[in-house]
Amino acid sequence: xxxxxxxxxxxxxxxxxxxxxxxxxxxxxxxxxxxxxxxxxxxxxxxxxxxxxxxxxxxxxxxxxxxxxxxxxxxxxxxxxxxxxxxxxxxxxxxxxxxxxxxxxxxxxxxxxxxxxxxxxxxxxxxxxxxxxxxxxxxxxxxxxxxxxxxxxxxxxxxxxxxxxxxxxxxxxxxxxxxxxxxxxxxxxxxxxxxxxxxxxxxxxxxxxxxxxxxxxxxxxxxxxxxxxxxxxxxxxxxxxxxxxxxxxxxxxxxxxxxxxxxxxxxxxxxxxxxxxxxxxxxxxxxxxxxxxxxxxxxxxxxxxxxxxxxxxxxxxxxxxxxxxxxxxxxxxxxxxxxxxxxxxx
Numbered sequence: 001x002x003x004x005x006x007x008x009x010x011x012x013x014x015x016x017x018x019x020x021x022x023x024x025x026x027x028x029x030x031x032x033x034x035x036x037x038x039x040x041x042x043x044x045x046x047x048x049x050x051x052x053x054x055x056x057x058x059x060x061x062x063x064x065x066x067x068x069x070x071x072x073x074x075x076x077x078x079x080x081x082x083x084x085x086x087x088x089x090x091x092x093x094x095x096x097x098x099x100x101x102x103x104x105x106x107x108x109x110x111x112x113x114x115x116x117x118x119x120x121x122x123x124x125x126x127x128x129x130x131x132x133x134x135x136x137x138x139x140x141x142x143x144x145x146x147x148x149x150x151x152x153x154x155x156x157x158x159x160x161x162x163x164x165x166x167x168x169x170x171x172x173x174x175x176x177x178x179x180x181x182x183x184x185x186x187x188x189x190x191x192x193x194x195x196x197x198x199x200x201x202x203x204x205x206x207x208x209x210x211x212x213x214x215x216x217x218x219x220x221x222x223x224x225x226x227x228x229x230x231x232x233x234x235x236x237x238x239x240x241x242x243x244x245x246x247x248x249x250x251x252x253x254x255x256x257x258x259x260x261x262x263x264x265x266x267x268x269x270x271x272x273x274x275x276x277x278x279x280x281x282x283x284x285x286x287x288x289x290x291x292x293x294x295x296x297x298x299x300x301x302x303x304x305x306x307x308x309x310x311x312x313x314x315x316x317x318x319x320x321x322x323x324x325x326x327x328x329x330x331x332x333x334x335x336x337x338x339x340x341x342x343x344x345x346x
Contacts, residue, residue: 025074030081042085061321076343106132120319130204137176179267184275221278286326308345
């Protein structure tokens with residue numbers, strides 16, 4: 001009785017339970033009818049096995065990122081969707097089938113106005129991404145007036161395409177300039193007859209040549225200890241540009257920005273490819289080939305923000321995550337952090 005009386009005396013007003021504000025990332029299944037947003041596409045591929053002293057396990061990367069991403073805080077204005085995985089059986093023939101399927105899906109997403117983020121997997125996932133973006137940019141170049149060039153028409157020729165403003169000029173589509181910005185310790189330009197580890201962007205180069213398109217490449221975080229002199233010479237001969245990991249520092253930020261600005265101005269659309277081995281093994285242990293030095297996370301984040309601010313980035317690849325060696329999911333958390341950073345810039 002006495003205890004009940006005390007409870008009544010000190011009883012506080014009922015407090016309504018506080019509903020927590022939902023700020024974690026909500027990822028919905030992707031359907032064709034969805035409004036424009038960020039679409040995650042996993043590619044289960046790992047061609048590093050037995051090549052380039054790579055470690056097996058990168059094909060589990062997409063699942064590892066998906067486990068972490070919903071538990072991170074989202075500040076994106078766009079919704080997140082998940083388009084599932086495209087799976088590979090380990091041989092070159094099946095990789096061609098997988099790559100064609102990936103290119104079709106990414107091309108469709110781009111035409112629907114979505115922003116694809118492709119999750120790997122080895123860096124070979126970037127081949128189909130480049131093909132899709134190159135074809136998409138070529139389609140857009142035919143209808144974008146700002147990508148058209150004027151050509152004079154001879155006086156004795158009547159051109160149906162001549163404009164009313166100037167009947168002596170015919171406006172024809174010019175070539176869309178597709179640029180690759182690759183955060184990676186390796187060039188990924190190794191010439192091979194078939195797709196192998198380290199040859200992703202050489203395959204992209206071959207695709208551009210087949211379609212008579214220019215090839216633009218900028219490597220960021222290239223490690224001079226992980227690439228041979230022959231590879232540096234090949235990159236130079238191909239007209240590629242790069243910055244070493246030792247050059248991408250806060251002290252050298254003005255020079256890095258100047259390099260980025262010059263390259264961004266030289267292209268129309270950009271494929272942003274992030275190989276997680278661009279970071280030091282201290283923050284990215286779960287990659288195919290770890291690096292002792294790498295590029296610091298603050299500089300990579302700053303560079304990504306600067307590149308995204310151009311509005312020219314149309315898709316992103318995140319590659320080289322190897323969950324088998326990823327202590328406490330540290331590298332998967334890093335990948336999720338970069339995805340959130342990119343989503344905030346859209």
